[in-house]
Amino acid sequence: MGKIVFAAAMSHVLDPDYYEAACGLTGRRTVEACMAEIRKLGDTFLGRRPDALIVVADDHLNAFSFNAVPAMCVRIGRHVDRMNQDEAESFDKALDGMPERYPLHEELANRILEDGLQAGFDLALSWEASIDHAFLSPVMTMHGSRPVTPLVPIWINCFVAPQPTPDRCFALGQHLARVVGRSPWNVGIIATGGLSHFPELSLPRVGETDTVFDRKLLHWLQSGEHEPLRALTTGEIHKTGEHEFLNWMVLIGAVTPAGADVRYFGELPRINMAAVEWRV
Amino acid sequence: MSRYAVNSLLYRLKKDRAFRERFNQDPEKALAGLDLTEEERAAFLARDMQRINALGGFLHLVMSVPGMAVHVTHPDNH
Numbered sequence: 256m257g258k259i260v261f262a263a264a265m266s267h268v269l270d271p272d273y274y275e276a277a278c279g280l281t282g283r284r285t286v287e288a289c290m291a292e293i294r295k296l297g298d299t300f301l302g303r304r305p306d307a308l309i310v311v312a313d314d315h316l317n318a319f320s321f322n323a324v325p326a327m328c329v330r331i332g333r334h335v336d337r338m339n340q341d342e343a344e345s346f347d348k349a350l351d352g353m354p355e356r357y358p359l360h361e362e363l364a365n366r367i368l369e370d371g372l373q374a375g376f377d378l379a380l381s382w383e384a385s386i387d388h389a390f391l392s393p394v395m396t397m398h399g400s401r402p403v404t405p406l407v408p409i410w411i412n413c414f415v416a417p418q419p420t421p422d423r424c425f426a427l428g429q430h431l432a433r434v435v436g437r438s439p440w441n442v443g444i445i446a447t448g449g450l451s452h453f454p455e456l457s458l459p460r461v462g463e464t465d466t467v468f469d470r471k472l473l474h475w476l477q478s479g480e481h482e483p484l485r486a487l488t489t490g491e492i493h494k495t496g497e498h499e500f501l502n503w504m505v506l507i508g509a510v511t512p513a514g515a516d517v518r519y520f521g522e523l524p525r526i527n528m529a530a531v532e533w534r535v
Numbered sequence: 536m537s538r539y540a541v542n543s544l545l546y547r548l549k550k551d552r553a554f555r556e557r558f559n560q561d562p563e564k565a566l567a568g569l570d571l572t573e574e575e576r577a578a579f580l581a582r583d584m585q586r587i588n589a590l591g592g593f594l595h596l597v598m599s600v601p602g603m604a605v606h607v608t609h610p611d612n613h
Binding site: 277278279280281282315316321340342345346347414415453456457458459461462523 | 539542543546549550552584585588589593594595596597598599600601602604605606607608609610611
């Protein structure tokens with residue numbers, strides 16, 4: 256019988272140069288402190304001898320263009336490439352120097368997809384979409400120079416309205432837990448992004464965060480109170496800059512009712528950075 | 536205002552290097568024939584990402600189109 260052996264969520268631009276450019280030396284020190292905790296999470300994860308790592312993250316209009324924006328999409332196939340962006344700027348530079356290709360856990364991805372369709376989750380699928388920093392910055396920080404665990408990338412549409420609801424993301428996580436439970440594998444799951452930044456996706460508001468809202472979310476995570484999280488609306492999420500918390504909602508559904516431990520929380524003018532581990 | 540027109544243009548500027556170079560060399564010619572309002576066209580010709588965002592351009596695109604991206608910085612007061 257399969258098991259979720261590790262669950263964590265974390266910020267996903269893990270690039271000291273990016274945060275030094277945006278926020279000065281405090282930015283560099285903050286992301287380095289967060290990365291140190293994420294490396295420890297990677298040690299914990301790999302120590303549990305996982306067969307696969309589900310990564311729930313969002314696309315920044317890199318993998319999907321305007322020909323289709325899936326609400327939820329499972330990457331299938333045998334391997335996945337990292338996004339290539341010529342003359343990369345800003346957060347896209349976080350991918351610089353990373354390997355080109357990563358293994359996928361094909362059978363787990365197929366089961367998530369096929370069982371999902373049977374269970375009423377009309378998941379999109381992709382054989383070709385590449386993955387950007389939202390996936391690879393945390394994965395590579397966790398693994399360092401060690402071989403990367405076979406991945407199952409799952410995209411949630413966090414940015415292009417209309418997005419899926421927090422409760423629907425939670426339900427997808429419950430589906431993931433059922434699939435893993437029926438499988439023979441030890442599986443880790445991470446959700447990436449956040450916490451509060453870019454409220455209303457408005458350029459003049461870049462630099463604002465909602466720390467009060469972040470602390471409320473973290474309190475509910477620590478105490479395993481998931482009902483108030485399921486009741487969140489996409490409107491609240493947009494207003495507070497918690498768009499990427501939709502990824503976290505998938506993870507929460509997969510591990511509910513487990514409580515969590517906050518491994519790192521640090522405030523920057525740009526974003527509040529976090530790393531959280533669930534007691535699974 | 537056409538949110539699609541603005542964003543498909545931003546996306547093309549980010550992902551299509553040849554188009555980006557044509558835009559950099561002769562922006563009016565590169566935009567000719569695109570279904571943009573005059574206001575949208577003027578914002579792109581001015582490379583005004585604040586305005587483009589206000590017209591519906593996605594934040595992550597206006598912050599990452601090579602050569603045009605807005606780099607917002609925050610003073611280090613600590």
